[in-house]
Amino acid sequence: MNVKVDQTVFTIKAIRNLTESTYVLRFSRNGMQFKPGQHLVLGLPGSAELREYSIYSGTEDPDLEVLIKEVDEGLVSRQLKHIKQGDSLEVRGPYGFFLTRASEFGEQKLLFISSGTGIAPFHSFVKSYPEADYRVIHGIRDLDETYDSAHYAGGRYISCTSRDERGDFHGRLTDYLLDFELDPDSQVYLCGNSHMIFDAMDILRARGIGQKQIFTEVYF
Numbered sequence: 001m002n003v004k005v006d007q008t009v010f011t012i013k014a015i016r017n018l019t020e021s022t023y024v025l026r027f028s029r030n031g032m033q034f035k036p037g038q039h040l041v042l043g044l045p046g047s048a049e050l051r052e053y054s055i056y057s058g059t060e061d062p063d064l065e066v067l068i069k070e071v072d073e074g075l076v077s078r079q080l081k082h083i084k085q086g087d088s089l090e091v092r093g094p095y096g097f098f099l100t101r102a103s104e105f106g107e108q109k110l111l112f113i114s115s116g117t118g119i120a121p122f123h124s125f126v127k128s129y130p131e132a133d134y135r136v137i138h139g140i141r142d143l144d145e146t147y148d149s150a151h152y153a154g155g156r157y158i159s160c161t162s163r164d165e166r167g168d169f170h171g172r173l174t175d176y177l178l179d180f181e182l183d184p185d186s187q188v189y190l191c192g193n194s195h196m197i198f199d200a201m202d203i204l205r206a207r208g209i210g211q212k213q214i215f216t217e218v219y220f
Contacts, residue, residue: 037098
């Protein structure tokens with residue numbers, strides 16, 4: 001059961017930079033309960049500018065974390081990049097139902113497909129349910145963007161790098177989907193860029209995955 005904490009001020013614990021533009025923001029949990037796949041609405045206290053970010057932390061972690069990519073046109077992502085330990089943060093939520101079915105996995109095979117920071121809800125799920133039978137396929141530009149990939153069990157994380165030959169697969173995520181070994185009974189969850197999601201869904205359906213097996217969360 002979710003305990004919703006709405007419009008409450010939380011305390012920044014740390015900022016962890018993963019790349020020049022991507023960082024993990026960690027802040028007090030304040031007793032909040034959530035399910036993997038849910039998101040929070042964040043911003044500076046009193047600001048009219050708030051943005052949605054998927055929860056990155058596991059359900060048993062002592063603090064909350066979100067994965068944020070700083071973008072030029074993103075006012076909130078730039079503001080939060082410069083917040084300091086001990087500062088206050090406005091947090092609303094949690095909201096959403098993206099991975100609700102996945103949380104009831106049992107013997108079910110789970111395929112998580114993401115681009116960029118769209119991996120955040122899957123990171124939360126895997127930290128919460130490390131015993132699940134999952135695979136993560138992550139579409140990124142270069143190997144520096146394999147955010148915390150060591151957190152996934154061996155062989156369960158696949159990086160598809162479009163501009164870097166060091167990835168598990170050199171090329172676009174959708175190119176990898178054309179030929180990889182696909183269990184036809186998998187539940188498939190896609191999160192990230194809308195173009196990737198639409199293209200990946202076409203490939204999955206052509207390979208025999210039914211519409212009722214596919215769940216999406218569009219980031220942009």
